[in-house]
Each structure stands twice: as C-alpha cells, then as structure tokens.
Amino acid sequence: MRPGEALSIWRAMAIGAVALILLPFVMQYYTLTVLVIYGMLGLSLGLVWGFGGILCFGQAAFYGLGAYSYAIAAVNIGESSVPFILGIVVPALFALVLGAMMFYGRLSDVYLGVITLVVTLIFFKFMNATAGSAHVIGDARLGGFNGIPGYQTLNVPGSPDDYLYDDRLYIVCAVALLLVYGLVRWLLASPFGRVSVGIRENELRAELLGYDVRARKTLLFAVGGAIAGLAGTLYASWAEIVTPGLFSLGQSAEIIIWCIVGGLGTLAGPIFGAVALGYLKFLLGQQSMVDNSIVLGLILVLVVLLLPRGIVPTIRDLFFRTFGRRRRRSRRPARRQDNAS
C-alpha cells in the first residue's frame, strides 16, 4: 500500500458515512434503501469494468442469482443467516466458474460481452419458464414469471422473529455499502489490485512480467460477482419478492449506464451514478408525461458523446484545477493512471 493510501480510504469512508447519515433527513428510508443497494450493484461493475477492464454485460445475472439464492434458501430454512451467506457465495462461485471458462479461453471484449449477455438471457428465459409445480427446489416453488414471494426477510441473526426492515434495513445496507467500499479500496491498493489495474492497461505486458493474467481476472470477476450477489440478497430482503425481471436485459443495461454516467475508473462514480439515476427513475416514475426510458436513453447517449469520462472524474478534475492541486489528466477513461477515489 502506498503511503497515505490508508488515510485516503478512511477519509473517503468518513465522507460516505456522513452522506449516508444525512440522506434520511431528505428521503424516505424505503426509497433510500433501494438506492443504497443500487449503489452497491454499481460498485460491483465499477470494480470489474473500471479496474479490471472486463466489460460484463451480465452483471444482472449475479444480482438475480444472489436474490434467488437468498429467497430459495430462506423459504427452505426460515432463519436468514445461512440464506444471506448463500446469497453471496452462490453468485461468487458461479462467477468463478463462468470467469474461468471465459478467461482461460482467452476471450476478450466483444466476445466477453456476448457470453455474459447470453448467460443472463439463459437465466431470464429459464426463470420465466419455471411456472408450475415441476420446478421446485426444496419447499420453494420457482414460480416462473410471478417469481417467489413470501419468504423470510432479513432478521437479527439467531432470532427469526426480529425482522430488519425500514430504518434498520437501511442501516444494514448503508453499513454494508461502506464496508464493501472500504474493502474494495483496500483490495485495489493491495498488490493484487495494482496488478489488476496493470492487466487492464496492458494484458500482454503483465503476462510477460510473469503474472498469471487468467487466474487474476477470474478472481476479480468472482469478487465482482460476490458484491453483486450481496446487492441482490439485500434487494430480495427489501422487495420481499424476487422475479425474473432481475435477470432482464434492462437491468443489465441500467448497471452499465450507472457506471458510464458516474465515471469509469473510479469507485465513487458508479455509486454516485447508481444513486442519482435510481432517484431520477423514481422521480420520473411519479409522472406520466414523459416515458421513463426516453430520459434514461437520452442521458446515456449524451454522456457517451459529451462526457465520455463520466460525471465524477470530470467534476473532480474541475475541482482540483480550481483549487490548484495538480493531477495527472488523461482523455480516455480506459487509460487512466491514478487510483480509486
């Protein structure tokens, strides 16, 4: 870890904590909780794409898998501790297997995008077709298009009747987001993270220096899958129903839009993008003048054309230029030199 890195991580977490404490004064817990969950989902792709250079079109697969794992396990077990862990472990293992298949096959860019997209579609099609009593895991009916309702939501570990909901669920999600953010920052500051960024910059060079690129990419992909799975688990507890819509193309698209709008190559960017666009979607949902997707689509096109580096890096550069501290600038997000923020 570079000198000053630890301090910078603590400072960023403190700023995040203050924001998470202040936000409930202006928004309801119910809305805010899902925004925080979106933030975590954005973070997962921000890590894999922004720092690993792996453009995953199917981050929704891990999100949905986490939610479904949690729901199925919760129906069967009742108490939420084991389902919670399964909701993280199952998508992580799945990401590990999928990643190994892709990266040991030396697939890259577009082809990677197709495979992750296809896998998400397989889940979507399969889950939609699981109506009827033939599709059962333990006591849980998969329920096809209607999804799985009525499972045990998160409870205080050990006491199944003590549900975590509303403000308490918000606190759980907020703390989880802060912890995950801190851990990811730490991971990126560790040798593993530094090499991952090196691989993103130049895969061949990293390989010639003796690093096992395939194993490292696979591992980073699995970490991203675990975080997305955690987001899915929390979402399942918030929504109290899981449906195949979690695996839809629209969901995957949204995650990518968050990252692009917020700013790739940063961690704060995707979180900010997710929260801001999630809130915008919520506001747009309350009116019926303009269709929701017109606005989202327009934002995506305009950001790609006009702000290709995303909002957070642009603002940060503006900030540092105004206040005189020198920062290395680069035009394209994929070529960024500096580390997380």
Place this chain on the structure above:
Amino acid sequence: MDLAAVILVEILYAVASLVLIGAGLAVVFGMMRVINLAHGEFMMMGGYATIVAVNLGINVYVAMIIVAPIVVGLIGLVVERLVIRHLYGRLVDTMLATWGLSLLFIGLVTMIFGNTTTGISTPISGLTIGAYQINGYNFFIIVVAVILLLAVFAVLRWTRVGLVARGTMQRSDIASAIGHNTSRIYMVTFVAGSALAGLAGGILAPLVGLVPSSGGAYIAKAFITVIVGGPSIIAGLMSSAGLLGVVAQIFTFAATPVVGEVALLIAAVILLRLLPQGITGRFLKGRL
C-alpha cells in the same frame, strides 16, 4: 414422412429467420466494426411502420418490402449523422450509445403507440401436409432470406459500390487518398444496415404481436448470430444461422420451445469458447 417434411420446413424457417434478424447487424458489424445495439428497436420500428402502412390501406407486401426499409433507413440516416459518426473506432462507446438509443426508441414508440400489443394477420394461409398443418408464411420467409443473401452478396461482389465499400472497410485511409468520401460510404453502409433491419422487422411483423419492447427479443439473437458468425458477412451469417437454427429447432421438437431457445444460447456460448473469433475467424477466412 410427413413429420420429416414438417421438421425440415421448420428448421429452414428457423435458419431463415435468424438470417433475416442478423442481416442488418452483420452488414454494420462486418463492414464497419460497429455494434448497433439499437438493431432490435430498428426492427421493431420496421414492424410498426408496416402495421401503420397496412392500416392506411397500403398492400401488405408493399408495406413490408418497401415502406418499412425506407422508414427505418431514414431513421438510421439521422442516427448515423447525429450519433454514430462521432464514435467510429470506439467499439465500446458505440455499443453504449446505441444502447441508449434503443431505450430512447422504446420510450418514443411507447409514447406514440402506447404499451399495447398490435399486429396484422399473415397474408398467406396455412398449408396441410398429411396430418400436419404448417404456416404458409414460413415459405415466404425462407424465400425472402435466400433472396436477401443473394442480393447482399451480389451488391458487395459485383457492383462498383460494393467494391468501394469493401475497400473502405479494409483501408479507409487508402480509399480516402484515392478520392473516395469515406464518411459518406460509412453513412450509406449504416443506412443500408438499418434498412435491412427495417425489412426484417416488417417481414416478421405478421408473426408476432408487436409491443414497443419487442426489440429486446431480436437483439440478443441478432447479436449472437453475428458474433458467432465472425468477420465474414455472408459466410458467417449463413454458417452461424444454419448451426444455431438447427440446434434450436431440434431441441424445440425434442422438448419445448423454451428448451430450444436455451439450447441456442448454450450452443452459442460453447461455440464462442471453442472458436473465439467466430466461425469464419477459423474457417472460410477472407470470404465475403
């Protein structure tokens, strides 16, 4: 015997519809290395153009084969001039921008036509083979797909426009040095790809209940067919549509349509794992 004939027709139909769905994307991706994720929405708008034209009293074939490609081609022209031309050479950025466009189109169409299912009836009646009934329209789709492939091949192979276009795609700097306007060639290619998407949308419109989000069902199939096919336009499209269509139909007959769709997707994943550059990245290299 009757069953075999029915299965054969159904397989040919599955392949032909994959060819139709993929053709526009294949031209744009194969020639310009641009992945148009709004392709599905172009097809959806082709379908709507057809339905509107038919409701206005225009002959259904005219609506499908002439009106739909023209309307969508014009939309493609606007899109290319406003968005795509700024992003050539930036593969990921074009994908994201066109994804944004696809959302935008879904929203616009929803606002204009509402979120309801519309459709027209198939213009060709059913056909009886022995004890089985098959959709006569399937034959029309097979014929159109064959003509389409021949036409694209003929234009690229034997006309001056096709020659210039192929040259530009290989070395745009040389083409520009000997006096061709590359920006205009890219524009024409993109419009041609859009028109093909509109044609496909129009022709498939009588078979599906059209909703504004129908494009999503097409884009994945189109994307998979084109990427599995690899760099050559015609050879890639034919080989991958052939392979994936056969796999999907066999599993559809053996089990259910859902299993067939999933089998298609799994086949695509396995193929890409084995041939990361697509089928024509390994075989039939350098063909059209």
